[in-house]
Amino acid sequence: YQRRVHGIKRLMLRVFRGISKYVAARRFAVLGTKPRDPRFSALTQNDVDYFKSILKDNNAVLTGSDDVKPYNEEILRMCDGSSKCVLRPTSAEQISSILSYCNSKKLPVVPQGGRTSLVFGATPTFDEIIINMERMNKIHDLSPYTGIIKLQTGTVLEEAEKYCHSKGYVFPLDLAPKGTCQIGGNLGANAGGLHYIKYGSLHGNTIGMRVVLADGKILDTLDAHRKDNTGYDLKQLFIGAEGTLGIITDAAILCYPKPASTSLCFLAAERYDNIKQVLINAKRRFTESLSAFEMMDEEGYELVRKNIPDVKVPFGSTKYPFYILMEAHHNGPQKEADEKMMEFVDSMKSHIQDGIISRDSTQSKHIWGTRERIPEACYREGLVSLAWIIFIAPFLRLKPCLLYTSDAADERPSVDLGGGRTIEKK
């Protein structure tokens, strides 16, 4: 594929490597000189006392500078906030009291979950009050008939997944940061996840929701049926609203039966067209049991190989232009699943250059790691790369976009990899 602006990128990297050490410069790169809106009031001791009276637990209201510091720290450390008060409620009623009070006093508020947001959505821009959902991590139940799990949105995604696995179900969302990110954040961002191709989006999988609106009203559609087409489907507004319309406190998510076995393969292809062919054939061969189809390019693979020593990359140091990660579920024993995958890979030999089929869970971990840890590898390569993209973007009128897209069958004539690099589809 072709790379434009490559020489300029090298020069800019050297220049900004010096600047990127200073948080202020990074913050400027993100926010520019945007001032705090004067219509919002500032936090006073009276407000803190009121919060303490609502959240009766000692640790629910944090005001000390050391206590509050980790909640202000953003994952990329580019745009740390300066909030002075963190609230950690345990129920929707508490959040309702807090929000109605803040609404009447015009105190700005930011809802916060796992702080894994890569777009500066989890931390305050200035000194907004942080409402952190980490204590609302109860899982209510998982109905064995409908497969609907009801849980509070402060649950860490990995915990929800483990709970579902123990009941023979699988949570429809699976992300790389699953050890830290919370369901509330996933709903707010309408996270897709690695198995999007099979399970679809959270819009389809969220059956009910309890959300506290900005003025304290609670909108409760939690006890909904599997099919419910009555009235306006208001909960859809909050999925993807990024916490701007309300704080989601509970959710009812549809879970799917756990497959008996999965087969995972990692293929190497020479051209983008080959990837499209493999996708079409995979869909025909596996139909609904195709559970993941991820594409990576040479550079992403190289970054993981260089920067993440824990992950054993599948092809070692051999370089190919494109890579495909494909996973399929199967209803029978593991051996059959592997044979089926082997047959499929054999039939694809005219489209791919090489392939690996995972033999056990350790190998699967390494293969998934190669895909999931690409963002981490990018950050280890240099924080400055991200800073450069965001800093230079307004000047070159480029849209900084996610480096890797899961939708390999994009119909646009070219794929934008961000930073001025594009793939022209031949």
Place this chain on the structure above:
Amino acid sequence: TQSTWDIIQIRMRQLKCLVGVKHCLDNALRVRVDKAKGWVDLTGCKMSLNPYCEIAVEEAVRQKAAGVFSSTTSLTIGGPDAVETIRTALAMGIDQAIHIVTNRATDVDISSLIVARVFKHFIQANKFDVALLGKIAIDDNNEQTSQIISGMLGIPFATNANKIAFEKEGTISVCRETDEGIEKIQFLTTPAIISCESRLNVPRFVNIMGLKRAKSKKIETIKLEDLPIDHHCNYKITSIKEHEKKRASQRVELSKIGELIKEHMIQPIFASTT
């Protein structure tokens, strides 16, 4: 481009390598000890290549690619289902395989002494120059095979190899990992035996190309009883049981500490290691 003389020199220096490959319980699985029977039942469990043998195989394949070895052969003692593991080794790049078939359980019934006798037979018969073994098998944990072979044959050996270098003069230098640091040993003669540690290399994945090539590679099958060696195990494992769980830590009140000290000081210090 190499001149004919260089090629002849390289070919003359090339060594024949024997790699030990063991078919055992998969590394990721937890061993289940049947308390009633006092035994480990492996039927139905996933079996695969011993991770240390995998490292030995990877080293052999790399040295073959570097031109040090002229050919690599793997040696496996196991049942008929061990063919799966042998194919994995062949797919990683081993040239040919020898499969010693036996119906006895390789984790409890085949002692290191028997394995060493088999290796000795083949090293002498086929005139191998280097034997690469894994340092330990994860099922029986004996960690003795390479040492016994070298004792039987009277040849140099190095265990826990961290790094292996084959020099032009025909010597082999091996860095061993010990508790006190890295020990460097130089072998002046072949044949020699080296057993591999986990930091030697990172084994490659088995890819489709390798599996295809493996289908055409030769596996020589011989029954254990047909070999001219003593294959009787000179000991018998009577039972297997799990470790006793360590005493969990407990919280005590300050006033009760005196009693606790008296209670635990009376017990001898080594009780927990029996």
